[in-house]
Amino acid sequence: MADAPPIRTRGLAKRYGRLLALEDLSLDVEAGEVFGFLGPNGAGKTTTIRLLLGLIRPSGGEATVLGRPVRSVAAHADIGFLPGDMAFWPRLSGVETLDFLAALAGRPATLRASLLERLGLSATELARPVRTYSDGMKQKLGLVQALQCGPRLALLDEPTKGLDPLVQQAFYEIVADLKARGATIFLSSHVLSEAERLCDRVAMLRAGQLVSLGDVETLRRAEQRRVTADFGADVDPAPLAHFGALIVALPRHVELLVAQEQVPALVARLGMLPLADLVIERPTLEEAFLEHYR
Amino acid sequence: MIGVLFRHHVRLHRVPLLPLALGLALFEWIMTFVAREPAVSSFLTSALRAAPPQFLALLNQELVATVSPQGIIGVGYTHPFTLIMMAVWAVRVPCAALAGEIGRGTMDLVAARPVSRSAQVAAALLALLAGLTVLAAAAWLGTFMGLAGGGLEGVTAWHYLPVAAAMWMLFACCGAVAILVSALAREAGTAIAWISGLLAGSYVLDYAARVWPKLTPLRPLSLFRYYEPQRLLATGLAREDVIVFAAVAAVALLLAFAVFSRRDL
Numbered sequence: 001m002a003d004a005p006p007i008r009t010r011g012l013a014k015r016y017g018r019l020l021a022l023e024d025l026s027l028d029v030e031a032g033e034v035f036g037f038l039g040p041n042g043a044g045k046t047t048t049i050r051l052l053l054g055l056i057r058p059s060g061g062e063a064t065v066l067g068r069p070v071r072s073v074a075a076h077a078d079i080g081f082l083p084g085d086m087a088f089w090p091r092l093s094g095v096e097t098l099d100f101l102a103a104l105a106g107r108p109a110t111l112r113a114s115l116l117e118r119l120g121l122s123a124t125e126l127a128r129p130v131r132t133y134s135d136g137m138k139q140k141l142g143l144v145q146a147l148q149c150g151p152r153l154a155l156l157d158e159p160t161k162g163l164d165p166l167v168q169q170a171f172y173e174i175v176a177d178l179k180a181r182g183a184t185i186f187l188s189s190h191v192l193s194e195a196e197r198l199c200d201r202v203a204m205l206r207a208g209q210l211v212s213l214g215d216v217e218t219l220r221r222a223e224q225r226r227v228t229a230d231f232g233a234d235v236d237p238a239p240l241a242h243f244g245a246l247i248v249a250l251p252r253h254v255e256l257l258v259a260q261e262q263v264p265a266l267v268a269r270l271g272m273l274p275l276a277d278l279v280i281e282r283p284t285l286e287e288a289f290l291e292h293y294r
Numbered sequence: 295m296i297g298v299l300f301r302h303h304v305r306l307h308r309v310p311l312l313p314l315a316l317g318l319a320l321f322e323w324i325m326t327f328v329a330r331e332p333a334v335s336s337f338l339t340s341a342l343r344a345a346p347p348q349f350l351a352l353l354n355q356e357l358v359a360t361v362s363p364q365g366i367i368g369v370g371y372t373h374p375f376t377l378i379m380m381a382v383w384a385v386r387v388p389c390a391a392l393a394g395e396i397g398r399g400t401m402d403l404v405a406a407r408p409v410s411r412s413a414q415v416a417a418a419l420l421a422l423l424a425g426l427t428v429l430a431a432a433a434w435l436g437t438f439m440g441l442a443g444g445g446l447e448g449v450t451a452w453h454y455l456p457v458a459a460a461m462w463m464l465f466a467c468c469g470a471v472a473i474l475v476s477a478l479a480r481e482a483g484t485a486i487a488w489i490s491g492l493l494a495g496s497y498v499l500d501y502a503a504r505v506w507p508k509l510t511p512l513r514p515l516s517l518f519r520y521y522e523p524q525r526l527l528a529t530g531l532a533r534e535d536v537i538v539f540a541a542v543a544a545v546a547l548l549l550a551f552a553v554f555s556r557r558d559l
Contacts, residue, residue, distance in 0.1 A: 053406045056558040073408045081406035087399030089306065096305075103298045104407040145403070155406075 004067035006184040011061030021047040022208045036199035037188040044208040045188035080151030086142040090131035109148040135162040156187040224257040230277040299417030319436035325370035326440025329363040368523040384465040388472035391418035394482035411555040422469040434458040456531045457523045463539040464521040470543035477554035
């Protein structure tokens, strides 16, 4: 059990009537990594998280968290969870909410003070009923309740939703600190720049199916490069289509999408032409993402 | 964890508990003064003697008890006001504790922590019973305080302790059914609608079965059949009634534990 990864799924599936929300998901999330779970709305990200928490039962396959079956109550003691749709008890104050949820976790809220300070929730705000909170404040409170007990595994569904850029930055630092403490963080997002910045590995989900899994760099490498070439004299761009997809084909300006392995050959060919300028762009994770969903 | 959840439910519902308890205490206290008025007893006796046979059938052997001062105070425990006040708690707490948390989205926060599903059902049950105890005690306390000054020979508040206990059992049983309904539902509103319908149907069935002989065989199907304060005052708490309440509550709770443990939240 000690050697089991914090998250392991094998053939995990969830069906709602005729709708297949998740199909045959098999992945391991290793200890201490920040794992991004990406996909558009309705891809199955939240369903996966709810399955990992035992909130819903799988239609097929199995999953373990922290080496225990997901329905095991004991496994939940070390998990911090931020739901995608943050809801609280409107009449309770922020501090009552945090106290209640920490008491349920059965562990001291050792990180609460530091989280509140970094996310900018004051004692005065915490004393107010949650019904008076803005969406951003609720999200901050959600992050604090998820992480206040120093979980070994944090499952965060759209963690920066509704946060302003400054607080997002604070959140990124919090994630880095948690990772340094050895915590495993599983976050779902459709903010790709965020995943690119935070995650060691990402999985992409489309219509309930895993379409890609790997580290951010590998995913980027797997995608095509955008090559932009400017020429000092007119050239015939047609032969360049041999290397990839021509997007712009003008006598003095060419843009292509080229697979990484074709780049050296293309550069060699361009060198034979009256080349004035050459730009080869690495794809962003966003482009890799869009490539999968086009 | 059950204790933490129990305190949570109490915190969420303590505000309405106070007016419910005060209302019940005040109502039963007032009934003791009504019972002291000879004019009221006399009016009730005349009215009942002039009532149509169906209405007399409704009261049946309780006629004599009802028109006595002791019986008038007993009416306070079957009055729709009292029943509604008790039902508010028996419906509200179970429906909010399970279906309400699911509908609001807060169930995810609770269920993602090391809290078993059975602990959630148990905490809802404890909150239900604690509140009902406060309400039944408040009702009896109203009677006690009203009779404390004396004035009604042979009538003491202790006669109404079994009545308050029976009322507690009736609504504990209704609350257990409400917990089952709540364990099945996804929203408090749906659960409240179902359990309110069931309670109202059960009450109407008991009433209809008393006045319409064709429905009499169906009367045992109503929970209200097993709660008759006038009979209680005459003969004490019947073992059969207690067994029915306990059996229905036990079955409902077992089903609630089973259903809630297996369902998707």
